[in-house]
Amino acid sequence: MKTYKIPNLKEILKPLWLHNPGDAVNQKGWHKQEILMQSSKPKDPEILKKLGIKKRDKVLAITGFYGDWAYELQKYGAKVDFSDVSKQMVNWVKKRRDRKFEKYFVSGYELLPKKENEYDWTFTYEACGGGQGLPIAYLRYLLNKKGGILILFFRPDAPEKMGGKLKRYPLIVNQLAKAYGGKAIVIKKKIKAHRVNRSVMNYTYIIHKILTNDYPREKAKKDIEFLFNNQNKKVFSKENTDSLKRLNIFAKAMGDKFLKEVKIN
Numbered sequence: 001m002k003t004y005k006i007p008n009l010k011e012i013l014k015p016l017w018l019h020n021p022g023d024a025v026n027q028k029g030w031h032k033q034e035i036l037m038q039s040s041k042p043k044d045p046e047i048l049k050k051l052g053i054k055k056r057d058k059v060l061a062i063t064g065f066y067g068d069w070a071y072e073l074q075k076y077g078a079k080v081d082f083s084d085v086s087k088q089m090v091n092w093v094k095k096r097r098d099r100k101f102e103k104y105f106v107s108g109y110e111l112l113p114k115k116e117n118e119y120d121w122t123f124t125y126e127a128c129g130g131g132q133g134l135p136i137a138y139l140r141y142l143l144n145k146k147g148g149i150l151i152l153f154f155r156p157d158a159p160e161k162m163g164g165k166l167k168r169y170p171l172i173v174n175q176l177a178k179a180y181g182g183k184a185i186v187i188k189k190k191i192k193a194h195r196v197n198r199s200v201m202n203y204t205y206i207i208h209k210i211l212t213n214d215y216p217r218e219k220a221k222k223d224i225e226f227l228f229n230n231q232n233k234k235v236f237s238k239e240n241t242d243s244l245k246r247l248n249i250f251a252k253a254m255g256d257k258f259l260k261e262v263k264i265n
Helices: 047-051 068-075 087-094 134-141 165-180 214-230 238-253
Strands: 002-007 023-026 029-032 040-042 058-061 079-084 104-106 121-125 147-153 183-195 200-211 259-264
Touching: 002 238, 040 068, 047 068, 047 183, 058 068, 068 079, 068 121, 079 087, 087 104, 121 134, 134 147, 134 165, 134 214, 134 238, 147 165, 165 183, 165 200, 165 214, 165 238, 214 238, 238 259
Parallel strands: 058 079, 058 121, 079 104, 121 147
Antiparallel strands: 002 259, 023 029, 040 183, 147 200, 183 200
């Protein structure tokens, strides 16, 4: 009998508390935010170059929040689709006349993108759920033509304010590369930005990237199909067993609460 630990979608996809414009969270909990912007608002003409995105690359922005990062990518030449799990946030962004995107989606990030080669990149800034649904979103990054990018503001003077993201984000990309063969990159870059209650200047960000190609894309496609449609089977084919093996490796990036055991002979 062989036991595999894999993502448990029943737990991962449970309904979330949906934020509204003005809602914010920190170590003290939820509170109202006076300035309606992400904690960092990029102001960098070199942002595409620094992130490795080319002009006219098609980018899916997940957990878009106020759209500051997504807008900056589009401003300098990327073609950006905007998404957030909160309908209220998506509607708020839609009404902003100064930042129009190609398409808008109200969706959890575990469900996007739906098709392979639909986008060049998936992008997000400081997404929550690193031990829960974010790894599934990252698995879907492998369906893209090029991969995915996740950014974290670096606080060397106060690492506790980065919470679990400082350890969880690199764990996700590294386990993904280990299980599927994509290339993981974790680097620091200076990006010119406006921070809340601070001036515009160059701040340090940690950029977490997963690069994909035909091999990890095909494996990811099979495993996503298995996770969402076939994991409750009683009898597993060799292809299903291969999916279990890869997902068992990748699941080390997730919290135990969001895993389940599958036993096969």
